[in-house]
Amino acid sequence: MLKIGFLLPPGFQIMGLAAASAFELANTTAREHLYGIGFYSAHGGAVVNSFGASVETQPLARRRLDTLLVCGLIAPAPTDSLTLNRLRAASRLARRTASVCTGTFLLGEAGLIDGRHVTTHWLYARALQQQFPAARVDADRIFINDGPVWTSAGMSTGIDLALGLIEADYGSELAAAVAKKLVVYHRRAGGQSQHSALLELGARSDRIQRVLEYARNHLNSALTVQELAGVANLSPRQFSRAFTTETGQSPAKAIEHLRLEAARLMIEQSRHTIEEIATETGFIDTERMRRAFLRAYGQPPQALRRIARMA
Template identity: 80%
Template sequence: MLKIGFVLPQGFQIMGLAAASAFELANTTAGSPVYGIGFYSELGGPLRNSFGATIETLPLARRKLDTLIACGLLSPAPTPDGLLARLRTASRLARRTASVCTGAFLLGEAGLLDGRRVTTHWMFARELQERFPAARVEADRIFINDGPLWTSAGMSAGIDLALGMIEADYGAELSTAVARKLVVYHRRAGGQSQHSTLLEMDAKTDRIQRVLSYARSNLHLELSVPDLAAVAHLSPRQFSRAFTSETGQSPAKAIEHLRLEAARLMIEQSRLTVEEIAAETGFSDTERMRRAFLRGYGQPPQALRRAARMS
């Protein structure tokens, strides 16, 4: 059984513990206790969270834990020296150390980020880099696994990080089963952007949301305005007007953004050729995809693939 220890500062954000549910469900899914979960603070005892409620904790002494996960605050604040000292000791004894959201600042204060690729919530990424210049902060990542160090973006990204750990420990089958039980629509890979095209479009009505979900699942199709209008049960003219009103984009521009987001993820994380990715994401040819990448990212697909492989 692998022991997971959540390291909590006073006033920790409760959503940071969402990752614990993934490990809990891994136990029930596996049919045996593959993980043990504990909550730790500097001295132990009741600890107040950001809501004002308390949780009982154990002292973070010289404990042999497989994995440490530092949870953060709503916004970064100095960590008591005593907790930092115990965190350093516990990290040396652990197989891996991780953080959720602003928990990366705890690891930085403890000197655990130096020379590592790390991430945190995009709102605090610049501050993290400025405070800990020896770290290599990648602001636009869901989570990063750099050797024994794992870091995640916002609080909900802690679930993605936990699922990644479960996959690394026990395989993709268990991780996928846990994701289904958590009703995670799509388990995000670590390299995926923190910014979601679907989220940014923020459709207000079910019919436009349905169209966007349909388009995201069928990027290999033509996805013309008449096709999308049929999904929304509207005339093409009514659909174009409603879509633009709700998303602030024309259907054609929105579809291109969805194709770009999917293609970039495949460029960075898959072994498919550029030609195969262009076909899979609905670009008619590689030249059209290259022009779209230049408009969207200022670089061609091959440059992004080289950068991803180097990192």
């Protein structure tokens, strides 16, 4: 049996405990006690969460856990020294340490993310990078596994992280079955964006928004800078400058994100062949689409289709 210990700092956000349901259902699905779950804090006793309810905990001192999972707060705040000391000690004894949402800040305060590739809620990703410059923060990932350290984005993505842990422990078949019982997508790959592509781009002006809508409706065409500049009624140079200023991305990168999002939806929800999807979304050929998927999601299109069909 693998023991999962949830570290609950004072004021923890209660949604962080949703991940416990994934481990519970892994047990019932396998009809075997694969996981044990415990709630811990620096002192033990009742810990009040952000909603004002309390959860009874055990003291974390000298606990040997398979996985230490740190719950986050609604907004990052400094952690007391005793909690950090207990966290460091427990992490050294655990096989792996994970965090939900802003729990990554606690890992950072404990010195556990230096040199690591990590994520947190997009709203606080910049602050995380500024506070812990030795970490490599990715603001647009659902969850990240870097060696023994796992981190997730918003509170609900703790479930995605838990499914990832289950898959790492017992395989994709069990993780898919658990996801199905939870009535969640199985499973949002760690590389999946925290936002839709259009929401992420967040154009401010009507002309750039018009360009993005045009691009989304014409993905099977070349969508050159000259073509998009014509939609915006700007010269190519003016358009490229305005587009990058408003969206933070070059036109080429933004179009690739739109193509990826459309292709992924078709792969997961349609019966089109990979070749047809590549053509329909403007990747021209399957090899170019495969390379784009590997860069963005860490998996080729065929693997994502298999995962979707297992759900």
